[in-house]
Structure formats: structure tokens, C-alpha cells
Amino acid sequence: xxxxxxxxxxxxxxxxxxxxxxxxxxxxxxxxxxxxxxxxxxxxxxxxxxxxxxxxxxxxxxxxxxxxxxxxxxxxxxxxxxxxxxxxxxxxxxxxxxxxxxxxxxxxxxxxxxxxxxxxxxxxxxxxxxxxxxxxxxxxxxxxxxxxxxxxxxxxxxxxxxxxxxxxxxxxxxxxxxxxxxxxxxxxxxxxxxxxxxxxxxxxxxxxxxxxxxxxxxxxxxxxxxxxxxxxxxxxxxxxxxxxxxxxxxxxxxxxxxxxxxxxxxxxxxxxxxxxxxxxxxxxxxxxxxxxxxxxxxxxxxxxxxxxxxxxxxxxxxxxxxxxxxxxxxxxxxxxxxxxxxxxxxxxxxxxxxxxxxxxxxxxxxxxxxxxxxxxxxxxxxxxxxxxxxxxxxxxxxxxxxxxxxxxxxxxxxxxx
Ligand SMILES: Nc1ncnc2c1ncn2[C@@H]1O[C@H](COP(=O)(O)OP(=O)(O)OP(=O)(O)O)[C@@H](O)[C@H]1O
Ligand SMILES: [Mg+2]
Numbered sequence: 089x090x091x092x093x094x095x096x097x098x099x100x101x102x103x104x105x106x107x108x109x110x111x112x113x114x115x116x117x118x119x120x121x122x123x124x125x126x127x128x129x130x131x132x133x134x135x136x137x138x139x140x141x142x143x144x145x146x147x148x149x150x151x152x153x154x155x156x157x158x159x160x161x162x163x164x165x166x167x168x169x170x171x172x173x174x175x176x177x178x179x180x181x182x183x184x185x186x187x188x189x190x191x192x193x194x195x196x197x198x199x200x201x202x203x204x205x206x207x208x209x210x211x212x213x214x215x216x217x218x219x220x221x222x223x224x225x226x227x228x229x230x231x232x233x234x235x236x237x238x239x240x241x242x243x244x245x246x247x248x249x250x251x252x253x254x255x256x257x258x259x260x261x262x263x264x265x266x267x268x269x270x271x272x273x274x275x276x277x278x279x280x281x282x283x284x285x286x287x288x289x290x291x292x293x294x295x296x297x298x299x300x301x302x303x304x305x306x307x308x309x310x311x312x313x314x315x316x317x318x319x320x321x322x323x324x325x326x327x328x329x330x331x332x333x334x335x336x337x338x339x340x341x342x343x344x345x346x347x348x349x350x351x352x353x354x355x356x357x358x359x360x361x362x363x364x365x366x367x368x369x370x371x372x373x374x375x376x377x378x379x380x381x382x383x384x385x386x387x388x389x390x391x392x393x394x395x396x397x398x399x400x401x402x403x404x405x406x407x408x409x410x411x412x413x414x415x416x417x418x419x420x421x422x423x424x425x426x427x428x429x430x431x432x433x434x435x436x437x438x439x440x441x442x443x444x445x446x447x448x449x450x451x452x453x454x455x456x457x458x459x460x461x462x463x464x465x466x467x468x469x470x471x472x473x474x475x476x477x478x479x480x481x482x483x484x485x486x487x488x489x490x491x492x493x494x495x496x497x498x499x500x501x502x503x504x505x
Contacts, residue, residue, distance in 0.1 A: 111138040112164035112233055117180060118146055119169045123196055126221050127167070136230050137165070146176035154187035162188045165233055170197040170208055171219075178211035185212030192233040196221065209347040232312060246280070246361040248354055249483065250383040251420075252368040252376065254390035254399040259422040262454050263389060263447060264365050265294045266463040266473065270480045272329035273464065277362040280323075280331045282354075284379060285369045289335025296461020297324040303336040308345055311353045319360070328464060331361075350375055351382040363483070370399075372406060380412055387444070389420045392428045392435060400439045418444035425449050445479055448472060 114137045116124060124142060131137050140163055148157045155162060166184055170177040181193050195208040198219040205216045215229040253260045264281060271279040282304055283289035292298055302322045310318060324332045357364055366383065368376050380386050388403060390396045404417055419439060421432070424446040436442055453470040457463045464473060 114165045115163040116142040117168040148180045151183040151187040165192045167194045181211040246358040246364045248364045248383040250366040251387045253370045254396040258389045261290045268330045269328035269463045279363045280361045283335035283367045285335040287338035292334040392430045421446045423449040
């Protein structure tokens with residue numbers, strides 16, 4: 089094997105990432121001799137990584153033992169060989185990911201089948217390195233981790249707040265654009281809206297920002313070369329100070345996003361904002377599920393109608409089965425009216441959860457805001473704006489909702505509860 093002269097190969101970005109950093113600590117799991125030798129050579133030829141230890145078996149069999157097996161403090165990178173036993177390797181990756189979320193996990197394998205790559209990424213690996221590991225691919229993967237570590241030391245650490253309608257038209261985009269503009273202008277918070285609709289997103293339209301070049305999924309596709317400069321070309325600034333990354337227009341060719349790529353992109357964005365509000369299409373697509381796993385809070389926006397409430401229940405049941413913690417869910421009741429056919433109490437019993445926030449019904453004002461492309465100027469004294477200002481101030485502070493006892497009688501029977 090030729091000696092590596094990694095220093096010569098460092099791209100500017102990678103060099104910048106490491107110039108002021110300590111080497112990244114690495115623990116290997118079940119690596120074959122050749123791979124371990126490649127890593128050793130890599131570590132010796134440039135101070136980018138420091139090999140800490142090698143576990144010769146897949147012993148991390150639950151998340152409780154992960155920290156103990158990998159040592160304290162936790163390493164920056166864990167490299168797992170998937171060839172000896174793929175199932176065990178995936179379990180180890182999952183356990184490590186859930187015990188130490190900030191760690192980077194690389195899968196190593198001689199098998200390049202797309203299904204196997206996807207499985208490894210789903211188990212929590214952010215990189216899939218093919219044997220024999222080449223200097224370039226190792227360098228790029230390590231540089232990405234270094235770049236992300238640098239991002240983490242930046243002053244911002246955004247709360248990622250996802251919003252999804254219980255069904256179409258519940259008011260997600262109206263509320264989110266107003267909330268974003270209020271956070272940015274009234275509270276001077278650095279705020280970004282990401283429109284995660286696969287097509288036909290409305291956030292750009294509601295903000296009057298219709299002349300954009302790139303959309304969010306192009307950012308995700310380029311996430312391996314993401315830096316401040318690239319990000320700038322995706323941002324659209326609203327007069328309130330709010331930034332927007334829009335959705336595709338709808339006439340794009342279908343794309344396949346690698347599992348993990350959405351979460352990685354958000355990791356990068358978190359380092360640059362106080363709040364990131366995500367406008368999600370209704371439904372439980374893979375991208376939505378990944379987003380829900382990654383966000384701090386999921387706000388399900390509903391209205392007081394049987395079909396919407398039934399969907400809230402279905403969503404929460406499904407997400408609970410997917411092991412998303414219940415504390416992450418919040419319900420926003422939009423178009424709230426005191427004299428509704430279904431009372432607030434009935435709604436809370438049905439969805440088995442407290443209503444986190446109620447937004448009043450004020451159609452004329454909301455439509456004016458949408459048509460004007462300026463979500464707050466026209467609304468400064470409206471009840472909706474006052475209400476959303478209070479929500480903006482309380483975000484993050486509100487305690488998570490409390491579960492309520494199930495009841496299967498009367499109106500609730502309609503929903504099969
Ligand atoms: N608080 C409110 N009071 C009255 N009308 C409202 C309110 N919030 C939203 N609306 C109205 O509801 C309609 C749908 O709103 P919006 O487009 O924001 O919903 P959405 O959930 O984003 O829809 P989609 O599923 O298409 O993305 C709009 O006509 C809007 O004006
Ligand atoms: Mg919408």
C-alpha cells in the first residue's frame with residue numbers, strides 16, 4: 089500500500105475545519121485487520137483523527153452499555169464493520185445513536201448494494217465507506233464530521249419546530265409564516281422557515297418571496313458540500329428579517345433523498361439560527377418521519393372537525409409505535425371558536441392530550457395577510473397576531489402536554505377510541 093500524503097489532499101474546506109481543532113477521536117468496532125491498518129496510516133499521516141480503541145466484538149447490545157463500551161468522554165466517530173454480522177452491526181449502530189446522539193457513526197463494508205447502504209443509514213450511520221477504504225472517501229467523511237463539530241461551537245443552537253396539518257388546509261402555512269415573521273421582527277430572533285413540501289409548498293407565496301432559484305431538496309442533495317457560502321444562495325430574506333428556504337415549484341423530476349440527509353442538513357442549519365420552523369405536508373412520508381425524529385417539537389395543527397381529529401389520533405398512534413416520545417407532540421387548535429360544535433374538553437379527551445395552543449378564527453384577516461405577502465404588517469392589531477405574539481414568546485417555555493385518560497363513549501366512539 090502506498091503511504092498516504094493526506095495533507096496534500098486536503099481541500100480548503102477540510103483544512104479550515106481542522107485548522108483550529110483537536111483531532112477527532114475514533115473507536116473501531118469489529119474492523120478487519122486491513123481496515124484498521126488503513127485507519128492507523130491515516131491517523132499517522134495527518135493529525136485529523138486519533139485512534140482510541142478497537143472493540144473486537146459487537147458487544148454494545150443495548151443503549152445503556154454504549155457509553156461504557158466506547159469510553160468517556162464519548163469518541164467523536166465510531167467506525168463499525170458491517171461485514172461480519174450485518175444485523176448485529178446495525179443493532180450496535182442503533183444503540184450508540186440513541187445513547188450518544190452527537191456521535192458520528194461510519195459503516196464499513198465491501199458490499200455496495202443500495203438496500204444494504206440504506207439499512208445502514210437507517211440504523212444511524214451517517215457515512216458508508218466501501219472497502220478497501222480509499223484515502224479520499226475517508227478524508228471527506230472525516231472532514232464532514234470536523235465541519236459539523238465546528239458548527240456546534242457556533243453561538244446558535246436552533247430549536248427545530250415542525251408543523252404539520254392533521255389534514256390539508258388546517259392553516260399550517262398561515263400560522264407558521266406569521267409566527268416566523270413575529271419571531272424575527274418583534275422578538276429579534278434569528279429565524280428560518282424551511283418548506284418541506286415535496287412540491288407545491290405555499291410558504292414562499294404567503295411571504296411574497298416568489299423569485300427564488302433553489303429549493304430545500306437541492307440543499308439536501310448538496311449537503312456533503314454545505315457551507316455558509318452555499319447556504320446563502322438558498323436563503324430568501326423577508327422584510328421582517330425572516331429567512332426562507334422554499335419547496336420545489338412542483339415540476340421537478342422526482343428525487344431520492346438518502347436516509348439521514350435531511351437530518352444532517354438540519355444539523356448544519358441549527359448552528360445558524362435561534363428558531364427553525366418547518367412547514368410539512370400532511371402525511372407520514374419517510375422525509376416527514378425523519379424530520380419528526382429530528383425536530384424538538386412536532387406541532388400538529390388541527391381544526392375542530394371529526395376528520396381532522398381522527399387524523400390527530402392516527403398520527404399520534406403511528407408515531408408512538410415508531411417510538412417517537414409522546415412529549416414531542418403538541419396540538420394547535422386553529423380557527424378556534426368558543427361556541428364550537430365539539431367542545432375543547434371533548435377534543436382533549438379524544439386526542440388523549442391537552443391542546444397546546446388555540447388560535448382564533450379570523451378568516452378575513454388571515455386571507456388579507458396571505459394576499460399581501462406580508463404576514464404581520466396588515467395584522468398588527470388583529471386577534472390572530474396578538475395570539476401568535478403570545479405563542480412566539482412562550483415557545484420553548486411551555487411544559488409538554490399531559491396525557492389524559494382515554495374514553496371510548498359518545499362522540500369519541502366515532503373515532504374508534
Ligand atoms: N386562524 C384562522 N382563521 C381563519 N382562517 C384561517 C386561519 N388560519 C388559516 N385560515 C385559512 O385556512 C386556509 C388554509 O390555510 P393554509 O394554506 O395556511 O393551510 P395549510 O395547512 O398550510 O394547507 P396545505 O395543506 O394546503 O398546506 C386559508 O384560506 C387561510 O386563510
Ligand atoms: Mg400549506
